[in-house]
Amino acid sequence: MRVPVLPCAIMACLVSMAAHAAQPNRLSGRIIAPTGDSVFVQQAVVVSGKASERTLAAAKLDANGGFRMAFDLDSAQALTFFDGNEITQFFALPGEQQELTLHTAYFDESLYFAGDGAGRNNALAGLALANENEWNRVAQDAADTAHVDEQVDALVERLAKVMDEYAVAYPELANLLAERKAADLQGAAQQKQWMQSRILFKKRVVEMVGQPMTNLMGRDLDGGKLDLARYKGRITVLDFWATWCGPCKAEMPAWEALQKEYGDRINFVSISVWDNEDKWKEMSKSLGHAHSMFIPKTDLGQLEPYMVNAIPRYMVLDKDLRIVTIDAPRPSSGELQKFF
Template identity: 35%
Template structure:
């Protein structure tokens, strides 16, 4: 009798534990050669703030691995294999099997077992969201060539956002437990659209400014050189001028330095290529300017650069400006050295 009671107790204990946990098993076809470790990341209960905590890890053997985690309410987890990752929503009692082909990861991801239905639907929502994003980006990319005509693209983007929101509202009738997660996805989509549309408006303004600035004298500015002397833009009149606005923390700026040095070596006798440090500390600018060995340097404080920001939309760097020998504008937004600045030099200066 004691043995019966002991077995019954053990059975109840194991059964109770299994009811408190969720399990996910993953089968990957064509795993990457270096794909040998998987991680389970807890993102938080649905509707709560994302926490991003690694709760388990395991070895991947022949594309197979699994996790079992204690969970109460429906929660979001991220399964990360290093090269790829996916979200899965699990609650106690779930036992999910996931199959995927790494050659087409998102498109082949599928779920079976207890808890699978909500995750298959969530994957469908994710793929539709990705498709809407691509449509929006495509519409916006086409608009960059003609930013003055933004009416149609604004209508298209707003239509895409409305369709996606309506689709989510419809599906929530069947998956109300995912309302917080999906509503957040709708909000993210709208914020992305707002960003892209704002980018188009800025591009339209900059294109108009580029056109209207041609032939006009560029606003004079002054700062200090490496000797600490005050100098101004007008000190470089007499030769054509290229201004390179950069900062010490700007990776893309520094990536263009080698190309700019080559242009200085080839055309420095005929053109004043002026390195203009902005939006950084003077000591940091001085160290980097000395290291890079540019011949002509100016440093502008935040206050000294504000007038250029407002007048020429100098809101991002690197930025290249081409002027003639009297300081009149040829191009206030020239391409980078890596994208063909030398071609513009040959066209306008040689």
């Protein structure tokens, strides 16, 4: 796990405040293994008391995943880079010429900035990754919901101190960092709720092993009724996805490869949730899914026992359609096969 460190070397890398000539900001770079065909730079705005994101610039990726875009700033800003699937925040001063590269399979770990402000943005990317690792560590260590509040409060306090150190290292960004720290403090309640849900989910994963799952109902591609009982007699792998879900679609090549290799003895069932039925039919047919199910929004309550609150999500059932796991690895991990 990376931990943010602020030695004298970082303190010596303060961004020069020499004035840029009047020119637009430019951001270029490359996305390796892109999940979409466009990238965006967005800015947080408040309209009628509500926060939202305004797109400053957008660019189509070329054949190599490269992009170039330009936008205008009149002051230092915290901006959001969005690749159509994940986001990262970076800081920009007026007129800066910046570059970034990343690999979508290792988004946070591979994110790298070059050009103007590279020192501060790479430091902040490292901080964001360290923060995420810290949250994940606390979430992994938390065994019950009774102590979540004190664990989260202690972590927020530690991260706030690190943020203050960054503000000292980069004084021109002090105000923006203060805003981010305030947002982190305000988000503590959400984090507590998320961790409590995670703890409950981990318990549910254990509780559901061996439970039958024959009563799940949906529709097939012809609009007829479909229930999982049809697949009894084989190991069955379930993929909960949606046509709008970038991470879901990124897993499709690996899912299809497994289906091709093991489909003669294992059922691979793609289950669309929170989706448009017509779009689901079109994409399912184009992908050539061997087994496909659509669950209308009105029927999603049947998924509550399995805590399907986010996608993609994978489950494995035995030949009697009893649950092996409701939290199987993603196809691209190479770990799903151990359940076959």
